Every structure is written in C-alpha cells, then in structure tokens.
Amino acid sequence: MKKLSFIFISLALSFLVTAQTPIDEQQLQQEAARIHRAVLTVDTHCDTPMRLSRGDWDIGVYHDPKDHRSGKIDLPRMQQGGLDAEFFAVFIGQRELTAEGYQRARELTEEIFTAIHGMCDQYHDMIELATMPEDAYWLKKAGKLACFIGIENGYPIGEDLSYIEKYYNMGARYITLCHTRNNQICDSSTDPDGPVHHGLSDFGKQVVREMNRLGMIVDVSHISDEAFYDVLTKSEAPVIASHSNSRAICDNPRNLSDDMIIKLAENGGVLQMCLFSGYVLPSTANPEREAAFADLWAKYGDWSAIKSDSIRAIVREEYYQIQEKFPEKKATVKDLVDHIDHVVNLVGVEYVGIGTDFDGGGGLADCNDVSEMGNITLELVRRGYSEDDIRKIWGGNFMRVFQRVIKISKKFGN
Ligand SMILES: [Zn+2]
Incomplete structure (x- = not known):
C-alpha cells in the first residue's frame, strides 16, 4: 500500500512537471518555420525602388543585414526570409501643386517604373511582375518571387485622371492618396499646416471613383482622418491601409483609431501592420x-x-x-504583435496584414530586414494563432480585398 501510494505520488508529480514544462522551443520554432514557408507571405509596402536606380546598389546580390548601407530588401534576402510577394512602391516626394511640379513628378514616376520593370527583366529567374492576385500564388508554386507595384502619393496624377489608367497599365495596383503633406487629392494626417480640403477634394472624389472603375486599390495610409471617412463613403470597393498601425496602442496620427478600424472592417478592407518603430511604440x-x-x-x-x-x-x-x-531604441516583434492582437480582438483576424515600410524607415529590433520576417510568424505561433489565422494575416486577407476590388470594377463595364 505504502509502495503504491508512493508510485501514485511520483506519477502525479511527473504529470505536474510535464504540464508545467513549456512546449519544446525547438518544436515550436520548427512549426513556425513550416507555416511560414507554407503560407503565401505578402508585404504591401516597401520603398526599396528608391535604391534601384542607384548605380552603387544591386538588388540581385545578397547584402549583409548588419551594414546600414545594405538596405532592408534584396532578392536573396527575400528568399532567405521567406517573403513571397512584395509591393514595391513608386514613391514621389512632393513639391509645388502646379503644372510644372506635376510634370516633373511624372518624369520621376516613369523613371521608377522603368527601374522596377528593369529589375524584373534582369532577374527574371528570381522575380516576376505580378498584377493579379493569382499571380502571387502561381509564382510561389513556381519558386519565384512576386513583384507588385503600388504608388505612394497620388501627386503625379496632377489634375488629370487619365494618369491613373496610365499607371495601372504600367502595373500599379494601389495608390496611397497622399504622403506627409496635403495634395490635390486629399489632406494628409501629418501636414504641419493643418487641413485644406477637410477630407477628399472634389478631384479626390473623382480619383477614388476612377480607381474603383479600374480595379485599383485605394490606400488610406498617410491620409487625414476626415479624408479616411470620406474615402469610405465614396469608395464602392473595400480599401487598405498599406502601412499603418493601431492608435489605441501607439498614439500617432499615422495610425488608425479604434473607430476607424471598425469602419474599415465594415467596409471589408484590411489594416496592414507597419514595422516603422515610431508607429509601433512611442519613441523614447x-x-x-x-x-x-x-x-x-x-x-x-x-x-x-x-x-x-x-x-x-x-x-x-x-x-x-x-x-x-x-x-x-527600436520596438520589437512582440510590440508589433500587440497591435495585431488588438485589431483581432476588436474586429477579428480577417482585417489585419503586414506592410513593412522597409527602406522607408521600417525595421524592428528583431525584424530589421526582410531576412528576419519569420520572427513575426514565430511570435504569432507563440501566441496561439492557428495556421489558418496566419495564412489570413500574411496575405489571405489582403488578397480577399484585392479580388473584391477587381470584382467590383467589372460593374463599371470595363
Ligand atoms: Zn509611407
């Protein structure tokens, strides 16, 4: 009897020890790595094209992530980090809102498109231009990277709607309506002079409609709160915030308030979480x-x-x-996933994704370049997100929006 109770106690103890032992870290990492490779991974924003036209930097070559001069993305590091699809942004710095200003911006825009197309030509064995959601899936199957194009700042459209179709035909699939300053389309969330249109301008409303007609995604990152609500009223299709976070977690005008996130979810859109440290954690x-x-x-x-x-x-x-x-002192992946948790608790796992802003200021302490993207998946697995959730976060949600935008464009009889 004595011996039996001893056995019972030792069994109970060993059960306790097992129950308290954390899941084997190595197993967890292997599972995260498996999921990271299995799901389609999409990053909806980087500013790497600014480096493309520079003679002293080659995107087809591996660069040491520890060197500041390396930038955050090159094709070998994209492969290493398991990132399948990247939206390369045609970013245009803003000058005067005049005919001359627009003309100069259009010339720069074409140069950047040419540089992106040139990358796809030069490294066609590694990456291809993608313009439809399904392109990303078949390219992944074929072992290639997908190069999507977005335009950050609608400034080069000027006051001529026909440029939207022109840029669509060059491969652009979203336009961030403005950047850090107000433009002819809408107010910016960060213009030091405050709002001029109090939302979208009349021309901006036509821009949204033309983008709906073409099947181009409207990007509300950078725009003012008033412009955000105007876009949701005007757009017939769901929209994205290609690189913004939650204002409730990190109070910054570049992030979305809970009310905005709820409205974005009602619209069927998606908030793509940004790795810009100051939008993740208030800067010290x-x-x-x-x-x-x-x-x-x-x-x-x-x-x-x-x-x-x-x-x-x-x-x-x-x-x-x-x-x-x-x-x-940079924010960490844990801080970033706190934003994801917040949005998931607020509206569900269907309305969140990733838009790094690499080479535009994005980078966290433990996800500082594209080779470290797997750390986000690891933290999601650690917090109990399922493979299905992670598939949605890494690209499924964004692709749902992209498909819907295309479907709605058909109504316009293109
Ligand atoms: Zn930006």
Missing part, C-alpha cells in the same frame, strides 16, 4: 540623436531639397554615421 527621447539630425537637415535641407547626386551621396553617408553613433 534621444536628444543627442535628434540634435545630430537637426544639424544635418539644417546643413543640407531635407532629401527633396537636395538636387545633386554627389551631395545626396554625402548626406546619405553622414545620415548613416549618425544612425551608427546614436542608435535608435
């Missing part, structure tokens, strides 16, 4: 770093003010030196 003060950057911009003006390539190269070098001397 770093006076030495801020002073060094203030000196740099005082010396040269901001990027858009620098006209010469040689001066631009000097500024870039000084910029990297400041980054190295006064490193920024």
Whole structure:
C-alpha cells in the first residue's frame, strides 16, 4: 500500500512537471518555420525602388543585414526570409501643386517604373511582375518571387485622371492618396499646416471613383482622418491601409483609431501592420540623436531639397554615421504583435496584414530586414494563432480585398 501510494505520488508529480514544462522551443520554432514557408507571405509596402536606380546598389546580390548601407530588401534576402510577394512602391516626394511640379513628378514616376520593370527583366529567374492576385500564388508554386507595384502619393496624377489608367497599365495596383503633406487629392494626417480640403477634394472624389472603375486599390495610409471617412463613403470597393498601425496602442496620427478600424472592417478592407518603430511604440527621447539630425537637415535641407547626386551621396553617408553613433531604441516583434492582437480582438483576424515600410524607415529590433520576417510568424505561433489565422494575416486577407476590388470594377463595364 505504502509502495503504491508512493508510485501514485511520483506519477502525479511527473504529470505536474510535464504540464508545467513549456512546449519544446525547438518544436515550436520548427512549426513556425513550416507555416511560414507554407503560407503565401505578402508585404504591401516597401520603398526599396528608391535604391534601384542607384548605380552603387544591386538588388540581385545578397547584402549583409548588419551594414546600414545594405538596405532592408534584396532578392536573396527575400528568399532567405521567406517573403513571397512584395509591393514595391513608386514613391514621389512632393513639391509645388502646379503644372510644372506635376510634370516633373511624372518624369520621376516613369523613371521608377522603368527601374522596377528593369529589375524584373534582369532577374527574371528570381522575380516576376505580378498584377493579379493569382499571380502571387502561381509564382510561389513556381519558386519565384512576386513583384507588385503600388504608388505612394497620388501627386503625379496632377489634375488629370487619365494618369491613373496610365499607371495601372504600367502595373500599379494601389495608390496611397497622399504622403506627409496635403495634395490635390486629399489632406494628409501629418501636414504641419493643418487641413485644406477637410477630407477628399472634389478631384479626390473623382480619383477614388476612377480607381474603383479600374480595379485599383485605394490606400488610406498617410491620409487625414476626415479624408479616411470620406474615402469610405465614396469608395464602392473595400480599401487598405498599406502601412499603418493601431492608435489605441501607439498614439500617432499615422495610425488608425479604434473607430476607424471598425469602419474599415465594415467596409471589408484590411489594416496592414507597419514595422516603422515610431508607429509601433512611442519613441523614447534621444536628444543627442535628434540634435545630430537637426544639424544635418539644417546643413543640407531635407532629401527633396537636395538636387545633386554627389551631395545626396554625402548626406546619405553622414545620415548613416549618425544612425551608427546614436542608435535608435527600436520596438520589437512582440510590440508589433500587440497591435495585431488588438485589431483581432476588436474586429477579428480577417482585417489585419503586414506592410513593412522597409527602406522607408521600417525595421524592428528583431525584424530589421526582410531576412528576419519569420520572427513575426514565430511570435504569432507563440501566441496561439492557428495556421489558418496566419495564412489570413500574411496575405489571405489582403488578397480577399484585392479580388473584391477587381470584382467590383467589372460593374463599371470595363
Ligand atoms: Zn509611407
């Protein structure tokens, strides 16, 4: 009897130990890696094309992630990080809202399109231009990367709607209506001068309709709250925020309030979580770093003010030196997944995705370039997200919106 109870106690103890032992870390990592490879992974925003036309940088070559000069995305690192589809942004810095300003922007826009098409030609064994949702799926099956194109800032459209179709025909599938300043389409969430249109301009309303007609996705990242609500009223199709987070978790005008997220979900759209540290976690003060950057911009003006390539190269070098001397304390993948949890609790797992903003300021302490994208999946698995949830977050939700936008465009009789 004595011996039996001893056996019973030791069995009970061993059960307790097993129950308290965390799931084997190695198994968890293997499961996360398996899921990461199995699902289609889509990033809806990067600014890497700004580097493409530079003679001193080659996207087809592996660059050391630890070197600031490497940028966040190249094709070998995309393969390494298991990222299947990238939206390469045609980003246009904004100048005057005049005929001359628009003309100059259109020339730059065409140069960037040419650089993206050139990448697909040069490295056609690794990446292909993708323009429809199904392209990403068959390219993944074929072992190739998908290059989608988005336009960040509707500035180059000017006041001529026909440019939307022109850019659509060049491969663009979304337009972020504005950038950090108000433009002819709508107000920005960050214009220091405050709103001018109080939402979409009359021309902006026509832009949304033309994008609906063509089957182009309207991107509400960067636009003001008033413009956001205007877009939801005007758009017949669901919309995306290609790179924004939750304002309830990190209070920043670039992020969406809970009410906006609820309205976005009602619209059937999706919020693509951004890896820009300051939109993930409120930045901690770093006076030495801020002073060094203030000196740099005082010396040269901001990027858009620098006209010469040689001066631009000097500024870039000084910029990297400041980054190295006064490193920024960055948010982590855990902080990012707190945003995902928040949106999932608020509206469900169908309305959230990933839009890194790599090479436009995006990068977290433990997901600082495209080779580390698997860390997001690992954290999702750790928090109990299923393979099905992760498939939705990594691309399924975005593709649902993309398909719906195309379907609604058919109503216009194209
Ligand atoms: Zn942006």
